[in-house]
Each structure stands twice: as structure tokens, then as C-alpha cells.
Amino acid sequence: MSDDKKPSNPLVRASVGVYDWLEKRLGLFGPTIKAAMHPTPENNASWMYVFGSAATVLLVLQVVTGILLALVYSPSANEAWGNLNFINHNIALGWFLRAMHGWGSDFMVAIVIIHMVQVFLFGSYKFPREFTWILGVGLLLLTLGMAFTGQVMRFDQDAYWGLGIGASIMSRVPFVGAPLVHLLLGGPIIGAATLSRFFALHVFVIPGILLGAAGLHIWMTLFHGVSDWPMPGRIVTKSTYQKEYHELAEKSGIPFVPDAAWKDAVFAAVILLAVMACAYFFGPFGPGGQPDPTIIQTAPKPDPPFLWLYALLAFLPPSMETPFLLIVPAVAIIAMLALPLVSPEGERHWSRRPVAVLMLLVIAVALGAFQKLGMYTPWSPVMDAWSGDAVPVKYLHDRTPLERQGALVLQQKQCRNCHSLDGTGGLRGPALDGIASRMTEDQMIRQVLQGGGNMPAYGNALNPAETKALVAFLMTLREGNHGPAINASRKLTDTSELQRPQWLNSKPLPETP
Amino acid sequence: MSEHLEHPEAMDSAPVKTPEQKAAEHSRRTFLFKLSVALNAAVGAVLAVPVVGYLLGPTMKKSSDVGGWVSLGTLDGFPVGETRLAEFVSPTARIGDGETAKTACWVRRIAQQQFQVFAINCAHLNCPVRWFPESHLFMCPCHGGAYYQDGSRASGPPERGLFEYRYQVSGNTLSIHAGDMPTLSTQASCGGADREKKLVQIQSADTRSEA
Numbered sequence: 001m002s003d004d005k006k007p008s009n010p011l012v013r014a015s016v017g018v019y020d021w022l023e024k025r026l027g028l029f030g031p032t033i034k035a036a037m038h039p040t041p042e043n044n045a046s047w048m049y050v051f052g053s054a055a056t057v058l059l060v061l062q063v064v065t066g067i068l069l070a071l072v073y074s075p076s077a078n079e080a081w082g083n084l085n086f087i088n089h090n091i092a093l094g095w096f097l098r099a100m101h102g103w104g105s106d107f108m109v110a111i112v113i114i115h116m117v118q119v120f121l122f123g124s125y126k127f128p129r130e131f132t133w134i135l136g137v138g139l140l141l142l143t144l145g146m147a148f149t150g151q152v153m154r155f156d157q158d159a160y161w162g163l164g165i166g167a168s169i170m171s172r173v174p175f176v177g178a179p180l181v182h183l184l185l186g187g188p189i190i191g192a193a194t195l196s197r198f199f200a201l202h203v204f205v206i207p208g209i210l211l212g213a214a215g216l217h218i219w220m221t222l223f224h225g226v227s228d229w230p231m232p233g234r235i236v237t238k239s240t241y242q243k244e245y246h247e248l249a250e251k252s253g254i255p256f257v258p259d260a261a262w263k264d265a266v267f268a269a270v271i272l273l274a275v276m277a278c279a280y281f282f283g284p285f286g287p288g289g290q291p292d293p294t295i296i297q298t299a300p301k302p303d304p305p306f307l308w309l310y311a312l313l314a315f316l317p318p319s320m321e322t323p324f325l326l327i328v329p330a331v332a333i334i335a336m337l338a339l340p341l342v343s344p345e346g347e348r349h350w351s352r353r354p355v356a357v358l359m360l361l362v363i364a365v366a367l368g369a370f371q372k373l374g375m376y377t378p379w380s381p382v383m384d385a386w387s388g389d390a391v392p393v394k395y396l397h398d399r400t401p402l403e404r405q406g407a408l409v410l411q412q413k414q415c416r417n418c419h420s421l422d423g424t425g426g427l428r429g430p431a432l433d434g435i436a437s438r439m440t441e442d443q444m445i446r447q448v449l450q451g452g453g454n455m456p457a458y459g460n461a462l463n464p465a466e467t468k469a470l471v472a473f474l475m476t477l478r479e480g481n482h483g484p485a486i487n488a489s490r491k492l493t494d495t496s497e498l499q500r501p502q503w504l505n506s507k508p509l510p511e512t513p
Numbered sequence: 514m515s516e517h518l519e520h521p522e523a524m525d526s527a528p529v530k531t532p533e534q535k536a537a538e539h540s541r542r543t544f545l546f547k548l549s550v551a552l553n554a555a556v557g558a559v560l561a562v563p564v565v566g567y568l569l570g571p572t573m574k575k576s577s578d579v580g581g582w583v584s585l586g587t588l589d590g591f592p593v594g595e596t597r598l599a600e601f602v603s604p605t606a607r608i609g610d611g612e613t614a615k616t617a618c619w620v621r622r623i624a625q626q627q628f629q630v631f632a633i634n635c636a637h638l639n640c641p642v643r644w645f646p647e648s649h650l651f652m653c654p655c656h657g658g659a660y661y662q663d664g665s666r667a668s669g670p671p672e673r674g675l676f677e678y679r680y681q682v683s684g685n686t687l688s689i690h691a692g693d694m695p696t697l698s699t700q701a702s703c704g705g706a707d708r709e710k711k712l713v714q715i716q717s718a719d720t721r722s723e724a
Contacts, residue, residue: 077611168639321637383654
């Protein structure tokens with residue numbers, strides 16, 4: 001601050017005096033103001049460039065709400081669950097702080113992913129911002145690490161069994177599976193040691209690295225400037241890019257603060273409001289049931305950031321599961337890290353990078369589909385469908401006593417846990433509404449007794465009378481005007497030798513399937 | 514500090530060294546500095562031993578060392594021909610484990626003295642399986658793994674049957690050997706009979722009706 005023009009207002013003059021005194025000793029205001037007002041290309045003052053700052057704001061929100069929760073939280077396997085209920089119900093506004101922290105974490109994962117998609121789509125990871133991207137991949141993994149360890153902090157049934165899933169995945173690593181499981185759990189079982197080490201990870205280790213890495217990430221953004229809006233045909237080359245960028249920034253640029261930053265600020269406020277609204281209207285996440293492994297009436301499910309993975313694990317064939325779990329994440333991470341090193345130059349605009357756009361679409365559709373499936377878990381048996389979902393009345397009209405007995409067998413033997421009738425029941429197996437149009441009596445008996453195609457064999461669980469009744473009932477289930485399924489070869493095998501037409505005797509019999 | 518936004522090209526170009534400067538790089542002080550770096554590296558290495566040892570502490574125990582025999586109660590609680598849930602406190606539980614010290618297992622009594630004791634943990638991803646006596650099946654709520662009453666794999670994603678605990682009957686009491694939480698590499702019967710069944714071999718789903 002120069003002393004050329006002394007302000008006339010004594011209050012302002014005093015403030016300037018204090019500022020000057022402090023700045024002479026601190027030396028930070030000047031550089032900070034200069035950094036904030038650095039020139040940036042006019043074309044990137046856009047609503048598409050607000051996600052990075054929003055992620056930072058959410059990180060700060062998580063740190064603040066996390067510290068506030070840590071004032072009360074007790075990271076002890078013995079007390080954590082009760083303690084969380086105490087925060088929810090007995091601490092003034094405790095529920096709201098827990099809700100903010102929980103929703104904040106979901107928002108943060110979402111915003112970090114959106115930020116990453118935008119940077120990928122805009123080719124902003126190219127020279128000279130390769131290392132910014134690489135560090136960003138690390139930030140994504142750290143954010144997911146916070147989400148997983150945070151789920152453990154909510155020490156309920158889902159947290160307990162989520163740790164079990166984590167341990168199971170670790171146990172698949174060849175040779176060092178058992179030590180890795182013990183390292184993860186801090187001992188032979190999930191218990192006090194497990195929660196303590198996850199608390200240390202969630203509160204000290206990962207946030208420490210995360211804050212440091214985020215600081216570096218932001219430093220590099222200042223160092224290289226925010227990437228300019230991509231234009232088709234404007235090629236990134238290592239020899240010319242920086243010169244072109246600085247021309248853009250300095251000749252036609254605008255100061256980041258305030259000309260570009262106001263959009264970041266507005267978006268940050270909107271995001272914070274959204275987190276608060278979700279927290280207020282939807283409330284905190286659990287805790288769910290108490291973390292007592294003897295309570296087995298539970299269907300564990302991970303938090304949203306991991307639902308897609310949970311879904312994926314339902315569809316992998318058993319022989320592929322271990323190789324997939326051990327190889328694919330490593331390959332995916334290496335691919336993300338290597339991306340800017342493999343293509344540091346070239347076109348940035350999406351219209352000139354069809355492969356990149358296609359890749360993004362395929363990944364987004366795949367992850368989106370798995371995420372959606374993870375939300376209603378069609379592969380899981382509905383454990384209480386057999387006792388809870390009655391046979392629809394329309395399927396009992398005009399049935400013989402034997403067929404009605406069969407409907408009872410269907411309920412009693414838990415078939416409904418995996419098979420639906422009229423839209424209710426499990427989705428693991430096919431719906432049985434039109435089963436008689438697809439399978440003959442013989443095929444049904446075989447399938448029920450011997451299983452196969454992902455259905456267990458019931459030969460040991462059904463006596464002949466039950467089987468007879470069950471199949472009799474199933475034979476009545478035909479949809480619409482479909483006729484019953486027929487076995488085309490049955491007629492031939494049933495026909496006696498004498499009735500057999502002459503032409504058949506001269507030919508070998510067709511094989512029955 | 515105030516130059517920190519300068520473009521990198523503007524602030525590189527190292528000055529050409531004079532002979533005096535080169536000599537200064539080999540001074541006694543430089544040597545002492547290098548020595549101090551080496552000293553700290555050595556101290557750091559020594560310091561790392563307890564730190565790493567402490568961190569890896571939980572991995573040092575062999576799985577056969579952990580655990581012990583624990584009673585599931587009297588035989589009267591397990592009628593012949595039925596499968597019942599039994600609770601026990603893990604012999605590896607430590608102070609502060611709270612509810613998580615407890616765990617459960619499925620006890621199938623085949624004959625007077627013949628049992629099978631299954632871990633509740635699905636062999637796929639550890640979720641708790643439930644026994645359905647009517648259909649003689651264990652079903653897993655997570656990804657739909659199913660097992661027959663003898664614990665063998667029936668359908669779904671698990672590669673193998675349920676983990677089994679070793680058991681012994683003494684007098685009127687049923688005990689099992691429990692330790693690690695059962696996973697593919699830390700099995701229920703640590704060092705026990707099914708060690709040869711260990712790890713990732715894929716059992717074909719038994720689609721025959723079992724005996």
C-alpha cells in the first residue's frame with residue numbers, strides 16, 4: 001500500500017494503518033491478492049469451471065463438520081453405535097451436523113467425479129497440467145477412501161458387514177491374503193482395534209494427505225493458470241502452448257477475482273445450500289442396526305459411492321471374481337494415471353476426440369447401470385417374501401385342491417424368495433407368472449428337483465407329494481393367451497410301435513433333448 | 514514468495530559457475546553437511562524398525578496361533594436333524610470389542626455325536642447367511658449365494674461351500690475352535706481339517722439332489 005493518497009476518513013485511515021503494520025510483518029497479503037487477481041483467459045470464466053472450487057469448499061465443510069462431530073464421537077467399538085444415537089437424539093443439533101457430514105460426503109464424491117469428467121472432456125489434463133491430473137486421480141482415490149472409512153465410523157450393521165466385504169476382498173490376494181486381512185482389521189476379528197484404526201485413517205492419515213494433495217493441486221492450478229476453453233483445431237504442443245496461453249491470459253484476460261470467481265462463489269453457495277437442504281429434509285445416515293454379528297436378520301448394503309461395485313460383485317462369474325477384483329482396479333488406476341503421459345499433446349476439444357467421448361459414455365453408462373442395479377439389488381433373495389408376499393388371489397381361482405396345495409408348497413418352500421408372482425417376490429430367478437408357457441411338466445420337475453442355471457436343487461427338500469402338487473400348480477400359470485409349452489419330441493416317444501407311421505420306421509429316431 | 518506466479522521460463526537459467534564456486538562445493542562444510550544427511554538417514558532407518566514393526570504387528574501372528582476352543586452350550590440345544598443358530602464370544606475378543614466380540618454360527622446336528630458347524634459368513638463376501646429349514650438351504654442376503662444343508666455350494670457367486678469350524682463333544686457340551694473371522698484366506702478351522710480345501714478353487718455347483 002502506497003502512502004500517496006491518504007484517505008480522509010479516520011476509520012479507513014486506521015484500518016489501512018493496521019493492514020500496513022501487519023503486512024510489513026506477515027508479508028502474505030500482497031502475494032495472496034496478486035494470486036487471487038491473476039489474469040485468466042476470458043473464455044474460462046464459465047459455469048463449467050466451477051466444480052474444482054466446489055470440491056474444495058466441500059472439503060472444508062467436511063473438515064469443519066468432522067471436527068465438530070469428533071468433539072462428541074467416541075471411536076470405541078463398545079460405544080460408537082450408542083454414541084451416534086446420542087448425537088442424533090440428545091445433543092442439540094447433533095442430528096443436523098451428522099446429516100451435513102453424511103450428505104457432504106456424498107456431494108463431495110459426486111462433485112469430484114463431475115470435476116474429473118469435465119477436465120477429461122475438455123482435455124485439460126494435457127500439457128502442462130499432466131501432474132495436476134495425476135494428483136487429481138490421487139485426490140479421487142483419497143475421497144473414496146474417506147467415504148469408505150467414514151462408513152465404518154457409522155459403526156452399525158452396514159459398517160460391520162462392509163468391513164467383512166473389505167476383508168473378503170483382501171483375503172483373495174494370493175500369498176499375503178491372511179496378513180492383509182489382519183492388517184485391515186487390526187486383529188483376527190472386526191472389533192475395537194478395527195474401529196480405532198479406521199478412525200485414525202479417517203481423521204488423521206487420509207485427511208492429512210488429502211489436504212496436502214489438494215493444496216498442491218490448487219498450487220499447480222495457480223502456477224499453470226486455469227485451462228482455457230478448448231477450441232476445435234487449437235492444438236496443444238509442448239513448444240507453443242504456454243506462449244499461447246499467456247497471450248490469452250495477459251492480452252485478453254480478465255482478473256480471476258472478481259471477474260471469474262463470482263461464478264465459483266455462487267456455485268459454492270448453491271452446493272452448500274443443497275447439502276444443508278438434504279441434511280434438513282432427509283436427515284442423518286443412520287446409524288442402522290447395532291453392530292452385533294449375531295443379529296443376522298440384515299441385508300448389508302454399502303453407501304452410494306460403492307453401490308456400483310456391490311452390484312458388479314453380484315454379476316461376476318465365480319471363476320472371474322478374484323482375478324477381476326485384483327487386476328481391474330489396478331489397471332483402471334494405472335490407466336487414469338497414465339492418461340496425461342500417453343496423450344500430453346493434441347486436440348483438446350471433445351468434437352475432435354471421439355474415442356475419448358465414447359470411452360466416457362461407455363464408462364458412464366456402465367457405472368450408471370450398475371449403480372441403478374445396486375439400488376434395488378435384483379440378485380438378492382427377498383428373505384421374507386415366502387411369508388410376506390401372498391400368492392395372488394387370481395392364481396387360486398378355479399384351481400383343483402391339488403393345485404392349491406401346490407401354491408402352499410410354493411410359499412412354504414421359499415420359492416418366492418427368488419421367484420416373483422404378479423410382480424411381488426424375489427427377482428433372482430425368473431418370474432413364474434407364465435412358467436407353464438415356457439416349460440413342460442417334465443422340464444419343471446427336472447428343474448425343481450435337480451436345479452441348475454443358478455437354481456439350487458430341491459430334491460432333498462421336497463417329497464414326491466409336494467413335488468407333484470407344486471408342479472400341478474405351476475402348470476396352471478400361463479400368461480395371456482399363451483398355450484402350454486409342449487415337448488415336440490414327446491409325441492413320438494409316446495407313440496407305440498404299432499401306431500408309428502411307416503416312414504418313421506425307415507429312419508433313425510430323432511434324439512429327444 | 515511474491516515471484517511465485519512468474520512463469521517458469523522467466524526464473525530458470527542457472528548462472529555459470531566460477532572455479533571458486535565449484536571449489537566451495539567441496540569444502541569441509543559441504544562434507545559435514547553430507548555426513549549429517551547420512552547420519553539422519555541411518556537414524557531414520559533405525560527409527561523405522563519399531564514404527565514398521567508396530568504397524569505390521571497384527572499381521573505377525575500365524576492364523577493357527579490365534580483362537581481357541583469355545584463352548585456353544587449343551588447338546589440339548591441342538592436337536593438331531595436340525596440346524597440351529599448358536600452364539601458365542603470370540604476367544605480372540607479383546608477389551609472394548611463390545612457387541613462385536615460376539616459372533617454366531619450354524620450348528621447342524623446330523624446324528625447323536627455327529628455335527629457340522631458352519632460360519633455364518635458367506636464364502637463370497639462375508640455377509641451373514643440365513644438358514645431356511647423348509648427348503649433346506651442357506652441363503653445369503655447380499656448377492657444371493659445359496660448353500661445346501663451340508664454347507665456345500667448350491668448356487669450364486671460363492672466359489673466354495675460354507676466355512677466349517679472344528680468341533681468336539683465332551684460330555685454334554687459342544688465346543689468349536691474359533692479364531693479368525695472366516696474369509697477365503699483365514700478360514701474358520703484354522704489349521705484344521707479343511708486346510709487342503711483352502712483358497713480359491715472353484716467348486717462346481719452341486720446340482721444333483723444330494724443324499
